[in-house]
Amino acid sequence: MLTGGTFWGMVERRAELTPDALMIIDDRGGELSFMGYRDAALRAAAGLVELGVGLGVSVSWQLPTWPSTLVLQAALARLGAVQNPIIPVYREREVGFCIRQTGARLFLVPPVWRGFDYQAMAEGIAADVDELDVVVSDGELPEGDVSVLDGIPVPEDPEEIRWVYYTSGTTSNPKGARHCDSSVMASGIAMVERQHVTEEDQFGLAFPFAHIGGVSNLSVSLSSGCTLVIAEAFDPTETTELFARHGVTLVGGGPAFFMAFLAEQRKQPGQPILPQLRLCSGGGAPMPASQHYEVMAEMGGRGCGHAWGMTEAPIIAQNTPDDPDEKLAETEGRPLAGAEIKVVRFDGEPADVGVEGELWIRGPMVCRGYMDEELTAASFERDWFHTGDVGFLDAEGYVTLTGRVKDIIIRKGENISATEIEDLLFAHPKVLDAGVIGLPDEERGERVCAVVELDSGADGLTLAEVGDYFRSSGIMPQKIPEQIEIVSSLPRNATGKVLKHELRARFSD
Template sequence: MDETAHALGASRTLWELVGRRAGLTPDRPVLLQGDRTLTFGELRDGAERAAAGLYGMGVRPGSVVAWQLPTRIETVLLSFALARLGAVQSPVIPFYRDREVGFALRESRADFFAVPGTWRGHDHTAMAERLGARGVFEVYGTLPDGNPGVLPPPPADGTAVRWIYWTSGTTSDPKGVLHTDRSLIAGGSCLAHALQLTSDDVGSMAFPFAHIGGPDYLVMLLLYGFPAVLFEQFAMETALPEYRRHGVTVAGGSTAFYSMFLTEQRKVPGQRLVPTLRLLAGGGAPKPPEVYHAVVREMGVQLTHGYGMTEVPMITMGAPDDTAENLATTEGRPPAGMEIRIVDPEGKPLPAGADGEVRLRGEAVCQGYADPAHAADVFDADGFLITGDVGHLRETGHLVLTGRMKDIIIRKGENISAKEIEDLLHQHPAVADAAVIGLPDPERGERVCAVVERRPGTDDLTLTSMSAFLRGEGLSVHKLPEQLEVVDALPRNDALRKVLKYRLRELYG
């Protein structure tokens, strides 16, 4: 990391980081979207005016403001306006619906809720009203506006909880993950350092800004002073012209994105898909080694993949100058300040090469969960986050993940609770019992597979009818199973008759 980026990384708060970057390079672009460009100076000034407008609406330091907005320049401005005020933000992925949104609003006790109105055919305002949300206001093409002279001083404490991000865990309800400005700055600093970027790079954000990766990526832009292209609704056929027009050098997001790039590259073998592109990077889902080798071989660019989660946005990352073997078969190494401990079932540290549970400690680690009921199993006695993931460290410090103790499915970088889908399937009149598993998928990382026992005397269950039922029960589209297997009996153990999911994974994987 260069000296300027290192100094900026010591900022106490995100707003301090914005101000320091804007003071250094006010006229350099930070966000590119279509024909629009936002500079670092405009980010600071526009966010401050929006903060004044929010203040006039009654938003105060400590107010909880949920927002469910697409990835737009206005969304980034709103988020930094809230950071200027010292409000507590609760970003919600824009394609979530009543079940998840209602839970997030209740759990966070949101005082205000920003929505885009009707977006992609869904009336978010009507949903907010249906859920009884407080302080609903619309943000899409315009923002609240006011005189910054009315604002109180910006927050100075970077260790106060000001962010609640939502993730699905082993239960049917999501968990609200508590973050501070400093934990997000630390995560973004780790990512920037690992990727070895410079001010000459041009990045891209194909994933939702409401994801934990949103501020992670923005911190990287602020540290190094380079821009990124935003996509409100990502589709490769419309994104490629934008990559080329803006000269993107760094792209990616997750395994699904690598696969999309490969699909397009194979349509024009021997040609550079994006002439300026030099690096694909991402995380959030398993990466098969063959995907790494195909990207390097067919696209002529480097691929670095990492390990992160909502609780810790950047844990390890492959470095562009690492060996091909490490880049293909590991999750990379942790940056300075991130401790990884591999432990046995009793919590005792294991040596390099031994598989065990992965535990983490460092500034980028979250402060816990919004629900105090989850507090007991968040950290161990030494302050390490208990991840539930299984893996081992090599002698070189590279992390290899080999499984998960948590029963979650990671599809395109998003955590999906198997239990949530199972609970809904049990309400289907044709289903006697159900097990939902994740299966390896080269495009999605994992795909969702539902294995069901059909109730005697009922009609055959099809994937189409099952999907229609789940959508009718309010399940988000991105959680719908892509595969259905109907069986006479699920495999179970002899003691408590628990379903043996590992046998299902062996059978259908």
């Protein structure tokens, strides 16, 4: 297990330690060893130098999960550039904002990918941005003679800001979280120990690599020596076949992805679709407690080793496979090495064990502020970051999420957790997925609205049915949904988190 130093330093040390070990397998049959990865990154770095990339130069990229995308991250790290990965679902408005705020001089995109013309979008943005060059990549990177790197110093300070990741706000422009090598690697390195990752593991990535979870899991591979099995884009059937073919032992993703794998498993009950699976590992969105038990019973292994993280801090807390089932099912685990969590009540006072409040965090994996200093001032108190997540710590230090500060529905002065209502809806036999929101209401202040995705074969769901179901659970009447909306699919971001601001905008009338 390797720890510490810069990102490029980790690449070099791993190439020296296990040069011939397999690092990357992709869905097109390609393979890359750790030494091959390092050498490819050096050639790409040389090619980028010829395009004007160097120390402190800002480079944005919006690429699929290709081996070359992983190589690009290392190449930019070797040059000491400031890189801004952009998730593929962002479009002209969001991408243009990221480009302008970071001052990007180079923007790498695919041509047309999954029906969208990224090249046309990039060229349209470049027409309005001074000194922005566009490089179109279809899985290949610019390459050059590595001897040009001889006179270019290797970055040595792991605290220099070299990464900017954006997270969507609820009503405003995306927020750019400023990271350094230390912060993007800290969670991945700690995860190796927490989830017992070794060089024998085959780690399947089931989410867009441009998300901050990508570099975190890349750090897992560099630290542990495990192999990453990557898919260009997630497809439940094709990705399952890829992971099974290569004996995947760990699946990285989140509840939405685990739900998709469960659906594939249910097509062939009793015959494991991932026979070597030992753990589903991930976070990014709340996980219903039932999911852990369903994954464990139907797919095998230790179920779901859930985690809590965000763009501002890739992983703060995580379960270990050794945890009892109730902890795996109902908590996000304990803080990772170096991380601290404290709970602050809504009146600003410290919360006791088991008492709900906003979760504040600090540690090496927390970003060093935002691109917008006003956002930094509003979200940080000295080195404590106000996450906006609501939850509590138990006597053993496990954290349980109960909602978001903005997910608290205030009905006639009563605080109602949207997550609590969603957990009940998840257990309803007709419900596949649900998002609960508060909508403006003249009488109540806000009313509880449940937006529901029905399970296949369900013959509809009425408000009366939902009311009867909630009353039978013994929940307080104020928490019973007062409006229900049926949708074919819930809007989600790249990590599977339901975009509640879109639901509020759609159903506020």
